[in-house]
Amino acid sequence: MNESEAFPWSVLGLNPTSATERDVKKAYAILVKQNRPDRDSEAFQRIHGAYESALAQLQQAQREIGMAPPTVDAPDHPSAGWVQGVSSSSVLPGEWQVAESDMRQALSQGDSARLKEGLAKMREMANANPALVPAWEQSLLQTFEKDFAQLAQTIRGDDVQLMIRERCEHLPEALLGFWHATGSRLPMEALADFLIGQKPPLDYHATVLLQARLSLYLAFANLSKAEQLTNAVFPLMPPQMRDWILPRLENRLALAKIFRTLPAESRRYWEQNLCPNEDETIVWNEPELRTQFRELTMRCPADWPGYQILSEVMPKPLFNRMTMQFRPQQPKVQATALTKEPTFPKFFIHALIILALLAFRNIHSCSDSTERYRSDRNRNLNNSRPMSQREIQEMLDKLKARKFNEDLLKFSPREK
């Protein structure tokens, strides 16, 4: 930021405490006519920079005192107020209300068969009449307020897709946070596939944010899908959003690329410990860390770049203790290349043996990772590791406040 952008008021000759948007435009119009862009490029750039930053400061101030509606959330959200329009009970068909109260009752009584039935009925109605989707979303959020895990288990992939298509992003966002917290990779992958496959892409402000967040969450779980989604969403981001979100996303992808060789379970461990949520600090649990480090040193030779990252992130003594305890193997390929074998055939044979060994290792690690993948999948399907009550409560608090732990959503277009 240069001087004219930091203190735009003197360039425009205005008083920051009293100037209005109209004043800024008037002052800019007069100045720009004296310094036309095609005559004096530098003066123009200074004036234009001051103009833009003065407007941004005014808008910021307006937002702070609550004069302007918060357009930052979704500048392209349809102006029609669907919340008042559709979800007010007078418009909803009677059938809908019956199904809704039925579902609530079933949930409180723990009658899962009736619950399913009620949900299916609402799903059917929402699919037949997309205008009902916002009401459906609200109703589900309210009904499952206390039992989000239940919702995550009941809701289907195509329900989420329908909501996203109908511009109802609150429930999908909440689910995304839940899936991430519980390490449910499959529904995230399915959602990514759906989003990547959209032609034309779903490009509303909120859906763009949703896709960016999904890429972030998928980076460790499924790098290639996360990359694919990032590539798809990059052109959709307005430049301001790109500046804000992309560095974080690129960092995560770079990190995931380094840890990609590890099996899914370890990747998840390192993701949780290297990329904590905003408000959390990393607590290294030593027994667990020891297990993970053993795994790491078995798979990754000493020149693996991840060690460098861990040495920076982990407390020095802890890192040293771990590397003393589990020594990473010396990189084999490099060692061969450095021992300058004088005779070609001998070197060649060595190389062959090493290649064969490497191939074997690869096959081994492949089968290993598929096995883990399978168990990963089972875990997710049975949902045998639900969130703790505290986690769920936190998530719901955030949900109510419509403010998520990811800074991705705290984006404002004028912020730099």
Next chain:
Amino acid sequence: MIGIDLGTTNSLVAIMRDGIPVVLENELGETLTPSAVAVAEDGTVLVGRAAKDRLVTAPQDGRAFFKRDLGTDGRYSFGKRKWSPVECSALILQEMKRIAESRLGQKVDSAVITVPAYFHDSQRAATAEAARIAGLKVERLLNEPTAAALAYGFKMPGDESTLLVFDLGGGTFDVTLLEVFDGVVEVKASAGESRLGGEDYTDALSAWIAREYHFVPPPAQAGKWRNQLEQVKRRLTQEERTTVQAGELSLPVSREDFRAATADLTGRLWPVVRRCLRDAGVTAKHLSNVLLVGGASRMPLIIEGIRDVLQKEPQANLDPDRVVALGAAVQQALCEGSEDVGDLVLTDVCPHTLGVMVSKQLAPGHHDPGYFEPVIDRNTTVPVSRSKNFNTLHPQQDEIKIQVYQGESRMVNENLKIGEVNIKGLRHQPNQRRPGEVDVRFTYDMNGLLEVEVTNLSSGDKANKVFQQRPGAMTEAEISAALARLAPLKLHPRDSLKNRARLERANRLFAELTGPMRAELSDFIDQFEMALSMQDRERISSSGEDLDRFMAPFFRAEEEDRDSSSSL
């Protein structure tokens, strides 16, 4: 001196007259000159209406829609030689220049030429080359939607308004968001697609008829068929349903059919509109006006779509066909500093992101190449100068090749490479303050010219390059060669241009008629051609008028279509 709208389907030329922009008519009394080039049987080159009519009967002897191929190295062969899109465009520009000269009675040597906002650099460069070949100095390449807004801002300078220009032309689609206040026309954002326009709608209709009715015209009839579909499209702006004559059959086509047949194309429009709004940070309800530009924006399905997506009634109080040319004339007056335009100021944006290729550092010593790092973001107001710092990958690296790209993809291989700048002497040395670090500065001017300056921050050495010559751009020598190639072309004698157009029109009608009418027309044509070959002025004019009288009823419907739709 003049403003030219070089369109995919039609071109126009406009000037400022008594402080008001006006479009000039050609010899045929038309303001829209078709962007078509053809070669007649005798080897003379036809441009405009005559060429378009010739293409109906002899599609292999000429070319239209070449604007879509500008900036590529495609070639067309007709009339015993090869033509580049630049040469064809040059002929159109030459024609525009000639029309202006004959109307003004003085020489014209410079022009403002409009281009789609979403044209990238090589397409702009190709347009500029065409102008030079046509003997015109380019005062400014002006973005089409900006030109439209300028015409609007000129008409209503006092109004403070936020304006969305929806420009769907024959071959290109642009959306631009502007603010107009206190005599300032400020472009906030532009988005678009350079290969989406009315011609695609005609193609889609043709494909739909092939699917639905299993009708595909014989290749010889392709030109005529296209013309018919063009008429169907126009009629559907007025009527709910119409028919198209396919051989013996009369096939019904309704608005609904047309909407369904082109749903994919229409579906591609709205993401562009949304992107433009998003980039400008504006919501649909902030818009005070939606301005329609380009003939294809008249289609009812477009107007309904705008109502749906933007919740706004689009305005067409300026003729969508002419508004761009009018804006070009206003810009020309601005360039000259003319009194007529007062102190109107126009600011524009660069529609594409410009950046460099970088490697992403995973960890020290581990890199992943091929990423695109933006330096100037799309929709930044121009002129603009921005810089970013970069590092060498390792201490021993001495040279950096700064590869400059344009585009919106995350990976460079999906963006367009503009060129590269090399800088050396970056190997780390002791006691350097910023070893291996460079500052890359991009400066983008109002004509879309990019200068890249690289500074070695440890030594202060600089390297820079101006990207005037984009990929596929012509050198000075190549332009003179192109001039030399076009010079010997025998353009049809101007005084008989009207006759030539009349004859092509008659030939076109001949292809459409059957039975006794056709025989009768044939007689009239024979009379007229005989008069032409005898070069007998009196007989030419009398037989020509006879021919016109005979043809008039057949063309009346078509002209009514054209008139009524342009007054929308």
